[in-house]
Amino acid sequence: MDADIVCVGFGPATGGFLTTLSRGLAKSDGSPAFENRISPGSPLQVVCYERSDDLGYGVSGVVSRARSLKASFPNGEFSQLPFYSPVTEEKVLYLLDPGKASRRPSLMRAADAILKRLPGAVTDGAFALPYVPPYLHKKDGMVFSLGQFNQWVGSQLMASGLVQLWPGTPVARALFEDGKVVGIRLADQGVDKEGRPAAGFLPGMDIRAGLTVVGDGPVGPIGRQLDMHFGMPPGHAAYEWALGMKVVVDLPADTSLKAGTVLHTMGYPEPEIFGFLYVYPGNVATGGIFVPSWFDNPARTSYRYLQHWMQHPALWKHLKGASLRSWGAKSLQESGLRGEPYLVGNGFARIGEGSGSTNVLTNSGVDEAWETGAQLAEGVLELLREKKTFTKTDLEQTYVRRRRQSWVYREGQMAEKARDGFQKGFVQGVAGMLISGLTGGFLGWPGRPLAPYERIPSLADFYRGRLTEEEIDEIRKNCQLTGQSLHDALMDRVGWPPVELDGHLLVSHQDALLVGGKVQATPGFADHVVVLKPQLCKVCDRRLCVDMCSGQALGVAEDGEIRFDREKCVHCGACLWNCAKLIDALTGRSNLDFGAGAGGLHSAEN
Amino acid sequence: MAFFHIVVCGGLVPDPLQTLEPVSGPAGWSLKNESLLPSILDPWAANALYEADALAKANPGSKVWLASAAPKVKLQQVLMALAQKAPFELLPVDAPAGGFTDAVECALALAGAVQSIEGLDRSRLLLFGGWESASRGAGATLSVLGEKLGLTEQFQGVDKLTVDGDGSLEILERVEGGKHQVSVLSSPPAVLGWATGGRAEPPNNPQIGMANMRALMPSLQKARAAKLPGDGLTLKSVSLPRQKRNTQVVKDMPVEQIAVEIVEWIKKKP
Known part of the structure; x- marks a missing residue:
């Protein structure tokens, strides 16, 4: 044709x-x-x-200055969208750790301690930055679905x-x-x-x-x-990635949040994880987190961290009593x-x-x-x-x-050098962004971006000082026997509190898929996620593709191979950049192929 | 083999997967943010369309129309999902379609659309539709429409239609008690309200889509408007089923085990 x-x-x-x-x-x-x-x-x-x-x-959590959109629609025609509001208030919140499970470098711990002693600096476990850096500011912008x-x-x-x-x-x-x-x-x-x-x-x-x-x-x-x-x-090269996972919620009727409120968060649940909360009209809000490829946790995940993020006191005061309308996830190319x-x-x-x-x-x-x-x-x-x-x-x-x-x-x-500092650590990364933003990109914090597969450490390295290799082996074996996800078991062991499901906002991962994402798999199509060399997966000791799978569509079979369940896939593509096994150094091709497929998310509100 | 003129009446319903919130306003009941809620062709009517497509293919010279009363913007959206699946002409009526319309008013508007078809051979007319609706389950529109068009041979809950060698139609129709009734109709016209039918959803065929769209979009632009004010219809209350979910997704579990788990779950309920 x-x-x-x-x-x-x-x-x-x-x-x-x-x-x-x-x-x-x-x-x-x-x-x-x-x-x-x-x-x-x-x-x-x-x-x-x-x-x-x-x-x-x-899927996107959109707050935008919308310069190009406004040029295309000079009469603001998009304001007829139900989930649309001009930005009315914008804050950057640095979230302190309300528990003791978050991995915080010593500099952050020192900063947390100082902030806690400063009268009035910390409210609900968060420090609101006195100003929003101009490069981040969405002045005259808008939030929308x-x-x-x-x-x-x-x-x-x-x-x-x-x-x-x-x-x-x-x-x-x-x-x-x-x-x-x-x-x-x-x-x-x-x-x-x-x-x-x-x-x-x-x-x-x-x-x-x-x-x-x-x-x-x-x-x-x-x-x-x-x-x-x-x-x-x-x-x-597209080395830097993030997985964005979000919810759309009905806020409690007595919420104090006004339409157009924009909150950017950083520091919790792990220093590498950033978050956002944007408020639409009609007591509806969207919020979520970004889990980047430079968060070197070999059992990193998104949904569990999203639940902990929502329960941080600075956010929970708004979200307690809220109910889930929608849920979604997508990969972001952050290079x-x-x-x-x-x-x-x-x-x-x-x-x-x-x-x-x-x-x-x-x-x-x-x-x-x-x-x-x-x-x-x-x-x-x-x-x-x-x-x-x-x-x-x-x-x-x-x-x-x-x-x-x-x-x-x-x-x-x-923006080219803005995030290089994150290759060295969270503090260097934030400093690098600030330097880059204030110098118009002239300066930044030096750091050489690595492909995700080049930087995934072993579990023993990541949990050194918190878990022994024997403990990790025991947890891994238990997970294989019981089917529990490895990241959940590891997080439980290092002190993350269990998430008490309330059936409304705090729901199981599968309910988030079904109730929030409305995930469907159109019949008649082939699997679009394919393991190219199954033998490599059998000897892989990371299997980050499974932990980072937004829909729990990837799992480990009894024979050690990776199994794909198309009916749960949300097509976020996280498996693609979370595969630890490279099969072609020239092209950077990993052992998982992510092809064309129909279906996935069916929520029209993300 | 004789040809058929098949008019499929298909309403649009809000995609049941979306967050649906009934709200009452001065103009009556509607759905919150209805204009941006995705719609689908009523699943029962979709079965009818796929059956019509198969029947038309098997009987050269046949033609299929899709008559639908819905807001133009919704029809347009649904056409994107539908127009690659089967060739048809569109008979659009620009009208509300949130599930709160009156069946008689809707049938009258559709009757006007059917009567406006140029070259329609009434002696070969098969009026197809769903025997129920996924929006409110009234399931009355097709029957009323048939009556308005003077079509007295009506069959509801149809699962199968076979055209015999002499041109007669054998119809498998659902009746009480989980049984079927077999009727033989010597010739059209007739009304067939389809149940599930026996056709899988056809794949998307880009050639069909491209050919369809050349005619569908101009037809849509000329859609006649109908208000469907709901005179005499009162909906005292509207609610959605309450749900609190804690789902587990499992595969290959024996049905006996599923049954045991459900029984245990029911026993736990207060």
């Missing part, structure tokens, strides 16, 4: 691309501005394939009749011919979990297009396939500009988070992603008007030129 432009993935980047593009596809009298290259006389054919079952199932926003943008686009959006249609691979991307192949349908034809088999169709727009996010299979095929630009791939080539262009647009200093990604999409659309319209094709040179002179001249690139450069 042929199209003029085919897009892979529908998120803020593709939303920005299609919104900007569609405004240029019709003349003022409503007639098509450009012709289909296959059928002259008919309008340009623009299609977008999204793997999840609806356009509104994206990404799911609702994507759905609203999709509606606008569909109503225009100028583009076609197809959710529930994963893209399996890019098509190459003579070094050029000539389109995509959709995933096979009607197959069993191994991908063998079954009832209703429909082989993945080829969609050939003059331009393939890749906006499938940080762990999207097409973006990664292009990285494998073309390699990364010299000196570029920023250093993780930028080749943005264009013959027949393709990359936009959004997978193209390295996220700013790790300002903690902002949605607006940047939207802007890159809008820039590409402007470039494409320029090429269409000049009747040019989508060659690498043409795309460089239009799209890449715009991107290099924009605030996204300029601020990306400022």
